[in-house]
Amino acid sequence: MNLLHSALRLASAESPPPNLNGVVSTPDGIVLLGLRGKPLPAAFDMTQDGDWILPSSATTAPTARNSYPAVASIGRLEDGSTVFTDLEADSVLHLVGNRYRAAELLRNIALELGTSVWAEDLELIVVGLDPDLTPLGHHKVETFDDLRPALQRFTDGLDLSVSELDTGQDGAPARRAAGDPSDALVVTVLVVHGVDLYDERLLKDVCERLLARGRTSAVVLTSSTATSLPGPRLSVDEDGILADVEWAGGHVRAEQMPQDLAVSLLDVLATAQAPDEPVPPAAEEHPWAQQMTIDGAWDPELDEPEPAAEPLPSPARTTEQERRLVRVENDDPDLDDDLAEWGDTETPARPLIAVLGEPQVRAPGGPPPIRAAWQIEVVVYLAFHERGVSREKLTTDLWPDNKATSASNVRRTVAELRPWIGKHPTRPDIEFIPSLSTSGDGRYRITGHLLDWELFRRLRKRAQARAAAGHIADARADYLNALRLVRGPILSPLRNRGYAWLNNPDQHHDTLIPGFVIDTAHELVDLSLAEDDIEKARWAAEVGRLVDPDSTHDSPFLDLMRISHAEGDTGAMRQYAELLLAERDFEVGEDLPPESFEVFNRLFPNGLGRAVDDR
Structure with a gap:
């Protein structure tokens, strides 16, 4: 079939190499096809029908620009291989047959061209296709409800492109490969869904014009x-099979993008393209929370003081990072004592509240005699509201089903906690959960306690400051102590039908803290790999996996890939890579977010076919 004269078969389990002799080039190694009649690059094989096949083992140096931005996948073979075609080669393609399957193939092509890195020199003009593709960016797509204005926009661009291309001897692919920046070389694709007789009358002349030129x-x-429009047709039957295309005796199953899946994908893209919001400063009023963000990261630019006229307490510390470390240590002089107190197995002198795993509370009064899980939830709730909560808010959050029928019921619940939580060891007149009459502002709160999440953040902050000052051994010790506080998935398991308040906008601790822990584990992995300490690096990465049982974060897998590479275990590195792709339901590393793909591509520059061999 002439339509596939420039089709390319790629093994989906392998990542294709960079460009071949300038035929196609993309920065991230997506290599596709060339034209019939052009010199055949050595890495390609050609079938008797003129189809170009790129072996997955082929390698070559990349060039600067993609000569063929209008390449799109149209279907898959039974072995999982993907069939691509170059839309620009014929300039016209009509998808016909089952209208739902044809529409889903059209939608898949549009979204692929709107997001693929090889299609940077391409714009879409879309008519009648749902959902709205605006999240792809106005630089990439224009959407129209009616064909007439869209066609006018398309033909205006076509006239300019033809005028400029006719003035030169080289074709568009050669000029792109040579780095020509002309806008005339940007491929414009007019995508029209559900063509009717009215549309056919409008499109007939432009289709004939394109077919006459190539x-x-x-x-x-x-x-x-x-459709009666001139040009190549690709028929899709109700089973999603390209009815008139075969490859080596096998059927090609058309790529499909249902409307609901497209909506979800566009939502993700819109979120991903939103500007990053900086992590806000920690809200606690303790000195140790200064120059700290809510995830425990140290930010010396927050509240950085003017240089002191008087010398710092440690005159030997003369560098800026040393002086900053002095401030971090002075802001939190009790950190080591608090860490030791946390690890003490004796009955504590104050409440010790743990959320980095299953919720737990140790308190001076011993365990509560009844309803322990419920009382632990109330204590954890108060610990996450350092400024206290009103009776009304506490009632709404802890009894979302309105079972707290009276203020006396709320008072009784809090009163039951006090014997367990206890009083200040040297000030017996001060209760760790003061009554409303003594709190001063009519708010319930817990005071004087130690929360493992706060201890974790304090250790991470000091670890970062120590690492910046070159105190690597001390920094690693802080990271280790922080991660040792983690006992399992955050706040899991929860009390049955409890903790509904975690859904409040400011209380998503069960979903936010895992990411912060994983970031901390990643920092220890980096320090440990720099010291060739494979054991500690792997332990830190496994802590990252521990808090993420649903495997929603890439970092632990990527870290384990790096660790396996550092010890020369390519088999384990491949296993973690395949597991990451399987968890995401991706086929190749290029589908990962850019920061994840950067690591993936560094370790597997040729895809999973061959790992990098330098260490």
Whole structure:
């Protein structure tokens, strides 16, 4: 079939190499195809039908720009391989047959071209396709409800492109490969869903014009049940099979993008493209919370004081990072004592509240005699509200089903906690959970306690300051002590039908803290690998996995890949890479977010076919 004269078969389990002799190039190693009649790059094989096949083992140096930005996948073979076609080669393609399957293939092509790194020199003009593709960016896509204005926009661009291309001897692919920055080389794809008789009358002339010229940096791509428009057709049956395409005797199953899946994908893209919001400063009023963000990261630019006229307490510390470390240590002089107190197995002198795992509370009064799980929840709730909560808010949060029928019921619940939580060891007149009459502002709160999440953040802050000052051994010790506080998934398991208040906008601790712990584990992995301490690096990465039982974060897998690479275990590195892709339901590393793909590609520059061999 002539449509597939430039199709390329790629083994989906392998990542293709960078560009071949300038035929196609992309920075991240997506290599696709060339034209029939052009010199055949040595890495390609050609079938008797003129189809180009790129062996997954082929390698070559990358060039600067993609010569063929209008390459799109149209289907898959039974072995999982992907079939691509170059839309610009024929300039016209009509998807026909089952209208739902044809529309889903059209939608898949549009979204692929709107997001693929090889399609940077391409714009979409979309008519009648749901959902709205605006999240792809106005620089990439224009959407229209009616074909007439869209066609006018398309033909205006076509006229300019033809005018400029006719003035030169080289075609568009060669000029792109040579780095020509002209806008005439940006491929414009007019995507029209559900073509009817009215649309056919409008599109007939432009289709004939494109077919007469061949490659012109412009493409018309339509879907319908059937059409009389001139140009190649690709028929999709109700089972999603490309009815008139075979490869080596096998059927090609059309790529499909249902509307609901497209909506979800566009939502993700819109979120990903939103500007990053900086992690806000810690809200606690303790000195140790200064120059700290809510995740425990040290930010010396927060509340950085003017240089002191008087010398610092440690004159030997003369560098800026040493002086900053002095401040961090002075802001939290009790950190080591608090850490020792946390590890003491004796009955504590004050409440010790643990959330880095299953919720637990140790208190001077011993365990509560009744309803322990419920009372632990109330204590944890108060610990996460350092400034206290009103009776009304406490009632709404802890009794969302309105079972607290009276203020006396709330008072009785809090009163039951006091014998367990206890009083100040040297000030017996001070209760750790004061009554409303003594709290001063009519708010319930817990005071004088030690929370493992706060201790974790304090240790991370000091670890970062110590690492910046070059105190690597001390920094690693702080990181180790912080991560040893983690006992399992955060706040899990929870009391049955409890902890509904974690859904409050400011209380998503069960979903936020895991990411902060994983970031901390990653920092220890970096320090440990720098010291060739594989054992500690792996332990830190496994702590990251421990707090993320649903494997929603890439970092632990990527760290374990790096650790396996550092010890020369390519088999384990591949296993973690395959596990990461399987968890994401991805086929190749290019589908990962950019920061994850950077690590993946560094370790597997040729895809999973071959790992990097330098260490």
